[in-house]
Amino acid sequence: MIGKRQLLASAAGLLLAAAVAGTAAAQTFPAGPIKIIVPRAPGGGSDNITRMLAPALEKKLGTPIIIENRPDATAVLGAELVAKSKPDGYTLYLSDNSFYQNPAVLDSLPYDTVKDFTAVTMLAQGPVLLIVHPSVPAKTLGELIQLAKKSKLTFAHGGIGASTHLVGIMLNLKAGIEVTHVPFKSSGPALNALLGNHVTMQFGGINSSKPLVEQGKVRAIAVTGDRRDPSMPEVPTFQESGVTGADVMSVWGLHAPAGTPIAVRRTIRDAVEAVMRDPEMTAKLAERGYHVLANTPEEHQAQTAAIVTQWLEVGRKVNLKE
Amino acid sequence: MDIFGNLAIGFGEALSLTNLAFCLIGVLVGTLVGVLPGLGPLATVAMLLPITFTMAPVTALIMLAGIYYGAQYGGSTTAILVNLPGEASSVVTCLDGHQMARRGRAGAALAVAAVGSFVAGTFATVLIVAVAEPMTELALRFGPAEYFSLMLFGLIGAVVLASGSVVNALAMIVVGLLLGMVGIDVNSGAQRYTFGIPNLAEGISFVTIALGLFGIGEIIHNLERGTDRSLVTSRLGSLWPTRDEMRRSARPILRGTAIGSVLGVLPGGGAVLSAFAAYTVEKKIAADPSRFGQGAIEGVAGPEAANNAGAQTSFIPMLTLGIPSNALMALMIGALVMHGIQPGPQVLVSQPALFWGLIASMWIGNLMLLVINLPLIGMWVALLRVPYRLLYTAILVFSAIGVYSINNSVFDVFLTAGFGLLGYFFIKVGAEPAPLLLGFVLGPMMEENLRRAMRISGGDPMMLVERPISLGLLVASAVLLVLVLLPKLRRVRSEAFREA
Structure with missing residues (x-):
């Protein structure tokens, strides 16, 4: 039979351990596996970029990266899940075009695209x-x-x-x-x-x-884009061809639940940047149509708000639902 | 084109020790995930993808392809033994395969399925080598109008699947069509029948509905009858097909191979349709169609050959055009790109060792599957001796894990349970769920393509009859409809055959 004192001691020990782990986590993020929720099925553009980066990120951050696919056509389910997760940097959302456009396309969302999320980085863009x-x-x-x-x-x-x-x-x-x-x-x-x-x-x-x-x-x-794509330099842009304002890029970003500390987001973003700027990785990504951006959390925060507003304005002019 | 030279390159590549080893690993893993209900090759390939980045591209592709067609083999095992279809193509195998198991012929059904798959795999390999290019051209001719007519043909064929009354089958197809409507409409982006539940936005997954209706429904039914014993107690029978069974399977295997090889090339519905089409054909030309659904070996041999042939020819559009015909092929393309190879028409020229190596490995993999599976039949059949109270709990647990793993969704597990109750109800009222599943799979594709065709033609329905392939399929549908609707004619015909 376990004595009362022994029980107390072990409880105290557990508390202590938890406290130590807590401070350690704040100092050396990450202290455990990081989960990236991908709102698309395996094999799609959003899944591919995540799976391409994951092995290198694991090495860089020294922690396992778990990719969890939560596919649905509007990418809402996965986003809702992340919005409700603990803002500790261990749950991230791979945001693609739907994330930024949904406020303009869907009648209602179970979360606020700008307020319930905080940006980590815009990974890449594609024409x-x-x-x-x-x-x-x-x-x-x-x-x-x-x-x-x-x-x-x-x-x-x-x-x-x-x-x-x-x-x-x-x-x-x-x-x-x-x-x-x-x-x-x-x-x-x-x-x-x-x-x-x-x-x-x-x-x-x-x-x-x-x-x-x-x-x-x-x-x-x-x-689409401001300049020609380096992999197909002979193809002119829409602007060169005389049509301005029609440029839409495919985008892929990383978001965390609102309230995730900036230090944690910086750590993740810096690791992402280092991995993506590796020449071999950059080349592989470019081949797949991903143009590396890896901007800072602050830049992407402003960018997110801007893209959302831009689509809301377009949505007032044309019916995006049909 | 020097086919033999190319094949020599291919076998030279595929027979290297590393490639042989990974081919074996691939087909073993594939068989395993195929046997476990619900757990599919898609999730497995996605999980294993990062591991393949360290391999040579051809080795990676050989292993991933092995998982894919290995799962087709494994899937039929579960379908035959415990009536659980893991994917659309094994639904048909359940119909007669499981009935054979109930009659103590599980071993024969498994053996015929394995041999049929091997023969089909061999033919499909030869076919890819010989006519990959023209097959691609054929697939491209299928536009929205052609797909609509093909789906219509498939749906009318679904009536033939049912062993009971035509009215019954039609009702089940309509229920399937309605269930298939759930989710976001591709043409308008509007949500239909989702009742504001986000989990339904992507529609109901096939595995959910198939496991529920077939597997869980039957488990409830068995438990009600108080079957606390093994599924097949009285006699397991000889493990091997009798001479008569062999003779009766030979032609269906060849016909199934032909059907599967052609339909498999079509993206989307092709691979699903091939097994259904093979079954329909066998039942239509059988001297005594009433045997189907009661454990006719032709009903196992034809569809099994067809789905394996289809699984293999579905590589053609991926390899020759770089266009994925399903999510799994999309993952394969992802794997290739990670290795710096952009799939497309130039792969054949620039990477001959990769292209021919993969194709040669498919044949080797099929041979491995045959060698692995035939001796294992005894073991699989012995599984049926396991007391039912243990067997059904295991099935339920694996089904729940499998369903959950598809979308990481608990909602889907509950949905499966709901379909289980519905399946039980169907057994009680004597309604067969197979036509429902075909309606569920083909209905949305038919609607999608009809509306697409109408958009392209500007609302002119003449498009459907102006295009020759579409017209041909519509005429074939009409003929099939007449055959179905004239049961008297059918009876007279079958009697005439029997006397002859």
């Missing part, structure tokens, strides 16, 4: 590429817009509210054309439909389209 089937006579964006004014064209995209969909909406808006959108569950099947000439054009990522462009199976028209 969206406009490609057409080779049988389409238009060779430039200008010609394509002229064609769209004369005939009925269609564009395929990777899902309602995805960056590939929103670029199309913005192009319609800015160029004054009405190209019918044809939604697919993801960009893969959308690309398939373009290859089979079932749609006129498609908005998608660079990495999957590049080999097909090189083979002449599809033709690249324009790319």
Whole structure:
């Protein structure tokens, strides 16, 4: 039988241990495994970047990184889970376009995108590429817009509210054309439909389209972003082609629950930056269509608010839900 | 193209000691996750992906592919022994495979499934080598209109699946269609039948519904009958197929291989449809269709061959175009890119050792699976001697873990339990759940593609009949419908066959 004193002693010991662990955690974060909630299924763009970074991050931080997929089409479930987690830096959220656009696209959210989260870093951005089937006579964006004014064209995209969909909406808006959108569950099947000439054009990522462009199976028209993409320098930007304000980038960020200490967020961000700036990793990421950003928590905090506001404004002008 | 030269490169690569070892590991892991209900190859591959970063690209791909087709083998084992379909394609195996097990022919069913899969795997390998390019072209011809007609054909075929009345089957298909509507609509982004529950936004997962309706429902039913004994007590029968069983399986295996090889190339619905299509064909051309659902070996041989052939030919669009036909192929592409190889038309030219090595390894892997699985049949069948009170608790525990692991969602576990009750109800009223599952899988794809086709044509339904492939499928659907709706004709026909 365990004596009362013994019990007390062990209880005190436990308390002491907990206290020591507590201070140690504050000084040397991380003291345990870090969980990254990915709101998408394995194999998607958001999952891929996380899985590419995880092994190197584990080494850098000296702690296991657990990737937990909580897939749903609007990426709300995972975000809600993180918003409700302890703000200690051990639960992080891999935010993609839906996270920033949801306030403008969905009627209600179980959390506040700006207030319930605090930013860690914007990991990377990726341009969206406009490609057409080779049988389409238009060779430039200008010609394509002229064609769209004369005939009925269609564009395929990777899902309602995805960056590939929103670029199309913005192009319609800015160029004054009405190209019918044809939604697919993801960009893969959308690309398939373009290859089979079932749609006129498609908005998608660079990495999957590049080999097909090189083979002449599809033709690249324009790319979003301030400057041309280094992996496809021959493709002009939308701005060069005469359409401004249609640029939507695919984005991937890291967020923590609101109240996560800045010291902890800095530690994570610094590790992320070191890992992503490794030349070999940067090259691998670029090949996959991720352009490394890894900005500071403060920068990303302001950026998050700006992107959310930007989409709310667009949402007032066009119906983003259809 | 020098096929033999290419194959020589491929086998040279695949037969290296490292690659052989990882091929073996892959198929073993695959078999294991296939046998465990609910636990699928997708989660396994995702978890193992980081490990493969340290391997040579061809080794990584060989192992991951091994997990994929190994799981197809393993999945049929659970389907036959305990009536638990781990994925869409093994639903069909449950129908007659489990009935065979109940009649003491579990060993024969497992053996035929393994041999059928091996034969199909061999043919599919040859097919990939010979006609990968033209097959890709065929797949690209399938646009929204063609997919709609294909799904329609599949749904009408679903009626043939049921052994009971046609009205019953139609009702089950409609229930399946409705369940398939749950979640975010791809075409409008609107949520349907989610009742504001975020867990339903992505729709109901197939595994949830299949495990509930088939597995849990049957467990409740067995417990009610007071089966505190093994599933198959009286006689286990010979482990090996009789000469008659062998003879009757030969043709279905070949037909299943052909069907699976073609349909497997189509992204999305292809692999699912192949097993259903093979079953439908076997039942339609059988001299005595009433044997189906009672443990007809043709109903195991055809679909098993078809799903394995389909699993393998689904690599074609991934390898030749860099386009994933399902989430698992997307992971494979992710693995390739991590190794600095961008999948696409140029892989065949720039990485011949990788391309042909992978293909050769598939055949070797299939051979390994056959060698591993045939001796294991005795062990699997012995599992049926385990007292039912132990067996069903184990099944429930593994099902719960499997369902949870798909989305890390407790909600899904409760949903499975709910479908279990529904499955029990269906058994009680004598309604077969297989058509429901086909409606559930094909219905949303049919709707999605119809609306997509209408968007493209600007609302003109003529698009469906103007395109030759679509028209052909619609005509085939009409013919099938006539055959189904004229039971008298069918009876006369089958009697004529029997006398002949």
